[in-house]
Each structure stands twice: as structure tokens, then as C-alpha cells.
Amino acid sequence: MCQGAALASHNRKPTIMDVRRAMNLFYKNPYDGYDPHMENTGHYPLMKQGLSVLAQEGHVSGKKIVDLGGGSCELLAHILMCKLNQILSTSNGSAPFRLVNVDATESILVGGAARLLRRLGRIKTAGSEHGDNLEIRAHVAGGNWTTLNLNQLRMDRQKQFYDEISLTRPSDAEKELLRINLILEDVLALPDHAKLDLMGANTVLVSYCFHWFIDKPAVATLIRELLAEDGKFVSIEEWPLRVTTPDLSGFEPKERRNRERFYKTLTDAIEAATTPIEVPGKLYELFTAAGLEQIPLTATQREFVNKIDMQHNMFSGVFKRTH
Numbered sequence: 001m002c003q004g005a006a007l008a009s010h011n012r013k014p015t016i017m018d019v020r021r022a023m024n025l026f027y028k029n030p031y032d033g034y035d036p037h038m039e040n041t042g043h044y045p046l047m048k049q050g051l052s053v054l055a056q057e058g059h060v061s062g063k064k065i066v067d068l069g070g071g072s073c074e075l076l077a078h079i080l081m082c083k084l085n086q087i088l089s090t091s092n093g094s095a096p097f098r099l100v101n102v103d104a105t106e107s108i109l110v111g112g113a114a115r116l117l118r119r120l121g122r123i124k125t126a127g128s129e130h131g132d133n134l135e136i137r138a139h140v141a142g143g144n145w146t147t148l149n150l151n152q153l154r155m156d157r158q159k160q161f162y163d164e165i166s167l168t169r170p171s172d173a174e175k176e177l178l179r180i181n182l183i184l185e186d187v188l189a190l191p192d193h194a195k196l197d198l199m200g201a202n203t204v205l206v207s208y209c210f211h212w213f214i215d216k217p218a219v220a221t222l223i224r225e226l227l228a229e230d231g232k233f234v235s236i237e238e239w240p241l242r243v244t245t246p247d248l249s250g251f252e253p254k255e256r257r258n259r260e261r262f263y264k265t266l267t268d269a270i271e272a273a274t275t276p277i278e279v280p281g282k283l284y285e286l287f288t289a290a291g292l293e294q295i296p297l298t299a300t301q302r303e304f305v306n307k308i309d310m311q312h313n314m315f316s317g318v319f320k321r322t323h
């Protein structure tokens, strides 16, 4: 059993430092950690299930897929695995497939790099089955290309921050099959060159982030700017926003008090960092005001407006540019 409190709105405007502090606490949660929490509470399974259905219906496509506030890369890693065959069959010299994750919190993005690299390790096995010997290379921030040692990477999270990872086949020399960029930035403070580079995105994704974005209309406008003319924006958000904390009644008093203290600190930090917005009502109005129009979902997709648990729901919507 879990218990949780709906987060209240508060008057003080959060800063990006509040966001980073709360996400660092959440990600490095000593008791269960962000990723296991998202898995165990049903957020990740539902998010991936919803995304797979949207992808099957052609809403997650194109050569440039950008995840804003992508966190520890769960969504990109899922897309990567779904598109494995497509990536491996890219041998005709066409532009490489590109996945981009932008996030403002370093710890979560470093964890994401490790997660992607572990998945890429599995692709290497799949590649061998195709008779290929795939190579994974990382461009360590500010440094040179490095061929990665997968066994070492699998052992644990790497301390280094990879700003670019690519998948190549040695037989194709420098030709890349896949490029992944991990960009450590506030989405609203992207350097001009990074913003220009991301423009023309075929798919922009945002999952479980809008309650965290401080200037929500500005992010909606950015999404509209980044999308290619026929691009799609996929929004996955929960409502109401709640912090679910585990039932601690089974612990010894001292251990229970320690954990209660931690979860109180975490809940307070999340409350200070977030400004909940009603989903879909107010959030989708904001998208419309920014020049994004909702694409009606088919009956199958509608099922993915779904219950995360008895207390909150997940809404997925797909949008295109109005002009």
C-alpha cells in the first residue's frame, strides 16, 4: 500500500535551482530511487505502453526525436529498443537516426547516459545476430571520441557525462547508424546553436514535466518552434500531481523515523519546485494558445488516457502545429 498527498499550489515562484535540488533528492533517493519509484508506481509502464500505441499509429516518427525534460532517458531508451531493426538496417548512407534528451539536472542525465549505454549494449548483441559487429562510441563532453568498453559500463553508472553517443558499424567506417545527444540545459536557456540544431524536430516528447516547468507558456512556445512543419508533439502528463510515499508501518521505530524524515524533505522539495497545472483542461488550453492543435486520437489510443492508480491518471495527447 502506498500513501500520498496531492501537492498544493504555493505562492513563491520556484527557480531552476529548486527544480534541480528536488530532482537530485528524488533521483538519489536512498530508499528506492527515482527510476524504481517510477517503475513500481506504474508511471513508467504506463508511459511506455501509451507511447508504443502512439508509435504504432505513426505519431512517434522521423529522424529527429527530441525529449524535453527527458530525465533518465527511459522514454528514449524505449524508443531506441522499439526502433532497433530500423536503426540496424540503415546502411544506405542516409542521415543517421537522432535522439536528443535535454534536461536541467545533471545527476538524472548522467544516470540516463548509463541507461542508454546499457541498452545499446544489448543492441550490440542483436547486431551480432545480424552478422554485424557494432561499435558504440561516446563523445565525452569537451573531449575526443572514445570507444566504450561495454562490460565496464554495465558494471555501474559512469561518472562522466556523455554529450553524444553514437552507434556505428566498423565496416561502414565513419558512417553512423544512430546518434544520441544528451544536453544538460534548462530548456528555456538553450544556447542559440543548440536551439537551431534542434529545430525541425519530427517528434517532440514531454513526459511528466509540465508541473515542473516554471514558465509553462514559454515551453509550449518552444515546442511549437522546434517542431518541423509536419512534426508531432506528444504530451504525457499526470493529474493530479501527487507524491506517492511507501507505507512505512512495517519498519522499526528508528528506521521508520529516518524514512519519514527523508520523505517529508523530498515532498517539501517537490512542492517548492513544482507549480501544478490542471491536465488536460488548463494544460491543453496553453498548448492551443501556443499554436498547437490536438490531433483526435483513435479508439485504441483513447484507452491510454489511463489510471496510474486509484488517485491519479495519465493523459497522453498528440498535437501538431496550427501554422
Ligand SMILES: C[S@@+](CC[C@H](N)C(=O)[O-])C[C@H]1O[C@@H](n2cnc3c(N)ncnc32)[C@H](O)[C@@H]1O
Residues within 6 Å of the ligand: 016, 019, 020, 023, 038, 068, 069, 070, 071, 072, 074, 102, 103, 104, 105, 108, 185, 186, 187, 188, 206, 207, 208, 209, 212, 213, 214
Ligand atoms: C518528473 S521528472 C520527468 C522526467 C522524465 N521525462 C520522465 O518521464 O521520467 C521532471 C524532469 O524535468 C526536468 N526539468 C524541469 N524543468 C526543466 C527545465 N526548465 N529544463 C530542463 N529540464 C527541466 C527535471 O530535471 C526532471 O528531470
